Amino acid sequence: MDHLRLTIPFESPMLTTTNHDRYRVGLTHVYPVLSRRSGGLSIGVNLNPNNACNWRCIYCQVPNLQRGAAPEIDLALLERELQGFLDDVLRGDFFASFQVPEELRTVRDIAISGNGEPTSSEQFPEVVDLIGRVVAKAGLAAGGKLVLISNGSLVHKATVQEGLRRWGKLGGKMWFKVDSATDAGLERINNAGISAAKLRENLETAAGLCKVWLQTCMFSLDDEPPTFGECQAYVKLLTDLLDKKVPIQGVQLYGLARESQQPEAPLLSALPSEWLERLAADIRRLGLTVNVAE
Structure with a gap:
């Protein structure tokens, strides 16, 4: 395979946790991120270069987001990009070119994520x-380094379940989006078109196929934090899952760090760290691990 040439921006080559530009290295499907939640370099795999998603989360940073599904993927191109990029990271000058601090010069994960x-x-x-x-082939230990970031709404599909089963066999984990445990919250925050009961059913199915963490974004909407009722419903969901022995690994709890590209952007604001830590404490009392990123 020919060595992959990365397109390094002239003005600002430094990677930061607030810039998740999917195309900053000139590739279609592969992009680098300094991830708050992963704590280092995350190599993103974008299967939605058409900016299409079946949800429309009001905090989404994807510009020109549209309703839809991922397009047909040129698998050969994806393989060339991922293999070439990994080679540049592991054996090339990627870290130096993008001014990554010495302590972060390690691959934390490869994440299937992107623009939908x-x-x-x-x-x-x-x-x-x-x-x-x-x-x-790259000689990278896969265990614990493979992450799927998903809204979980399509887990009922046979093809998705087969993919999750294979992901689990590779040691991959799934970050399953749960921003609300109520029908009203899912519609208000995610424009999801799915009930809380169905999402919970999908969550239970996914947890039987691979390791699952909940990923939850909390923020103020029109200067109001999530209501007590919303928080109570969320904690009850976790309690019910634990009571049913659903093997949830923990919760990735995070706030707003990047500007939304959705019409609701002016209404959104970050919550104080104390608010996130109070919710995290409630979750930890259930016996679950919680990772907090403001």
Whole structure:
């Protein structure tokens, strides 16, 4: 394979936690991120370069977001990009070129994420196999380094379940989006078109196929934090899951760090760290691990 040439921006090559530009290295599907939640370099795999998603979260940073699904993926192109990029990171001058601090010069994870819901790709199982193949060839230990970031709304589909099963066999984990445990909250925050009961059913299914963490974004809307009722419903969901012995690994709790590109952006603001820590304490009392990123 020819060595991949990365397009390094002239003015601001430094990677930061607030710039998650999917195209900053000139590739279609692969992009670098300094991730708050991963605590270092995350290599993103974008299956939605068409900016299409079946949800429209009001805090979403994707510009020109549209309703829809992932397009057909050129798997050969994705494999070339991922293999070439990994080679540049592991054996090239990527870290120096992008001014990554010495203490962060390690691959924390490879994350299927991007500009829409990745499991909407009909090729999702094939993408999982592809990532496993490239990671093995690169000599990178896959265990714990593979992350799928998903809204979980398509877990009922056979192709998605097969992909999750293969992901689990690779040691991959899923960050399953749960921003609300109520029907009203899901509609207000995610424009999800799915009930809380169905999302919970999908969550239970996913947890039986691979390791699952909940990922939850909390913020103020029109200067009002989530209501007591919303927080109570969220904690009750976790309690019910634990009572049913659903093997949830923990919660990734985070706030707003980047500006929304949705019409509701002027209404959104970050919560104080104390607010997030109070909710985290309530969750920890259930016996769950919580990672907080403001």
